[in-house]
Amino acid sequence: MNNHERPVPAGNFSADSRHETISRMESETLDVLVIGGGITGAGILLDGVTRGMAIGLVEMQDFAAGTSSRSTKLVHGGLRYLKQFEVALVAEVGRERAIVYENAPHVTTPLWMLLPIVENGTYGKFLSRLGLYVYDRLARVKHDERRQILTKEQALDKEPLLRQDILKGAGYYVEYRTDDARLTLEIVKEAVERGALAINYTKVERLLYENGKIVGAQLVELISGQRFSVHAKKVINATGPWVDELRSEDGSKTGKTVHLTKGVHIVISQSRFPLHNPVYFDVPDGRMVFAIPRDGKTYVGTTDTDYTGDVKTPRTTAADRDYLIDAVNYMFPSIRLTAVDVESFWAGVRPLIQEEGKGPSEISRRDEVFVSPSGLITIAGGKLTGYRKMAEKVVSLAAKELFEETGDNFGPCQTEHIALSGGKFGGSDKMEHHYLSAQIREGLELGLTRASAEKLARRYGTNIPMLWDILRKAENDSSISANAEAQSELDKEVYASLVYGIKHEMVVTPSDFFIRRTGAMFFDVNWVRLWKEPVIAYMAAVNDWTDEVTERHRKQLDQQLAEATEVVLRE
Structure with missing residues (x-):
């Protein structure tokens, strides 16, 4: 029986499941290992798992921590690229807008x-x-x-x-x-729900080879320091600004560069x-x-x-x-x-x-794929809007090579009509009146303000009932919870989104929560300042952090607050 014919167990995307994820990655040879947890890597992960591949992804920071949380936050057709005669690019990403919207209307707004x-x-x-x-x-x-x-x-x-x-x-x-970071996250969550493996804060220490061909990577999980190896038939480099570093490690940084x-x-x-x-x-x-x-x-x-x-x-x-x-x-x-x-x-x-003789604004936003002599597949360039087509191109290449080498047939891309995690409304037209209004009423019944209930319902889409369940459980269990004191310092909006983030979105640090799960670091910096200490205290309690670890997370968050609010004279 081929890998893609095996029943694949749905994954667990809790911060508590990291050891289990590592064990699963170590225990089998994957069809594909994806390095890089931005929008490109996320799209590859979802495309691969929906074709039946045994596929895993590692990210050295948090998901979307790089370019994919720092864009203009538009899924747009690139009108300005007509001026550069990038007609095919405009046509492709323009059509993709509607697909991204229909698949995740809770994080995309016309x-x-x-x-x-x-x-x-x-x-x-x-x-x-x-x-x-x-x-x-x-x-x-x-x-x-x-x-x-x-x-x-x-x-x-x-x-x-x-x-x-x-x-x-x-x-x-x-x-x-x-919301570029949440779009990335919902793609990863959907992939994990379908059986893919994904873990953040896990860095490639070195690539692994047999007979000159890449067969995986040795990794270090940066939270615990645990080292482990993952073997895969194909390795895809989707590390964005770091793609040339990995190509250098592979000895294949030649020709075009980033x-x-x-x-x-x-x-x-x-x-x-x-x-x-x-x-x-x-x-x-x-x-x-x-x-x-x-x-x-x-x-x-x-x-x-x-x-x-x-x-x-x-x-x-x-x-x-x-x-x-x-x-x-x-x-x-x-x-x-x-x-x-x-x-x-x-x-x-x-x-x-890189395009010689062109200024920063003139360089094409097209993506390109490079295949090294060792077999490392690299995807570079591209736009957030085109993530799905970029993934299709790379996964189809990997599938073609796998068919030639093993006989496994993984079929065509299926992601055009796959609703992402949180986006399962049955169509964007059903979101506003048929779903969100009812969920906002439920939030009001649980004691949230209308503004908080609407904010949460729009952010989490069809996953919002899970947050309401968290609040109901808190009402029943808070008096006997070991973390009751830390929990009591959080209001309902913060508590529900934080617990959901830890249990279902692999929130590992306070920065994950404030920057990429909520976007507050960029759009409501005073909210971050207000809830910084209670969030740190709660996470310290549930994770049993030492004072030293707690202080390290506090300093990291303070540094990121400074980066979001204080300019520097030069880089």
Whole structure:
């Protein structure tokens, strides 16, 4: 019986299951080992397991800790790539938007976006009309989401803050905002629920070879220091900004290499920047920048500069921040934004394929696949929106090689119609009225405020009943819980999401919770400050941390708070 014919037990994605996950990884030869737990690796994991592969994934940080939690948080068709004549790229990722939305509508939201047409801008009226027309056709945009061209007066009616003296009109079209980290997480969770193996904070120490061919990796689990080996018929390098490091380890860093660029976003309260619609606008240096409202904030980005610093901890410089402030004040002059108005920011590193003679903004966002003489498969470049097609390309390659080498036939990609964890509404049209309203009522009955109940229901989608069960159990068991004192310091919203994160989303550190499970580090930094100590105390109690370990986690969180709120003069 082939691997893909075996019944695969559904995985456990609890922080408590790490030893079990390691034991399973050690005990069998996988069909595929994926190195890298960003959106690309997550997509590969889900694609592989749904084809019947025995597949596992390791991530040296937390899932989505790198580029995949630091994007512009748009599942978009890349209108600007038409300007670079990247027609096929626009067509592919444009069509993928609707698939990502239908598969995970709780973490993806369609929004009407303004494209101001300004004097001497990137798009005049003719090019805007033509570009958006072509965009609609290439991306197969739904009829009710097709572009409109607005007059100056109509554009100002939609967004009164726009600069009037150079405004000629605006394109008006639909893009999709997402929570990039949670999208990545829901993909991993769905894969694990289907039998895949995944673990964070587990680093490759060295690759393993037999007769010159790669057969796995020796790993170290960074929380306990446990070392173990995983053997696999195929190894896929999906490490984003680190792909060339692994290629160097493999002795195959030749030909094309990765070019790193840095993108920074700033976050401002809507009370200071009350934007009504997302806006994609020109800035004086010829680039274009997004301003996007979200959860009482407006975020603006991105910069695009060459980067050679520490990939793990890219920082926002004063120059990065000021560039975006100047961009806002250019297109929205009545705002008069200053550095004091910026509440938080994030910096991310993009791994692009090197192209000689091109500046950071000109380099293609296309993905490429490299296969080394040892058999290491590397996927580099690409966009968040295209994660599913990138995964299909790589997994199909691995499946073809496996068929040739072993005779196992794993079939075609199946992910187009697979609802992700939390997205099982039976279609996006059933989410709002048929599901969320009922769940919000249930949250109210459990004592949450309407704002908290709605926030949780939208964040967790069809997994929200599990959080309500956590609250019901807490009401019954808190008096006898060994962690009752630490639990009592948390309000219901924080408690439910934290316990769910630990039990079902492999939250290992407070940073996992505050940055990637809730997004609060970027969009509600005061909430992080308010709940920092109670969350640390609860996690210390349930994990039986020593004072030394607790203090280490506290220092890490404090450092990340500083990175999210304090600029540096230089990298």
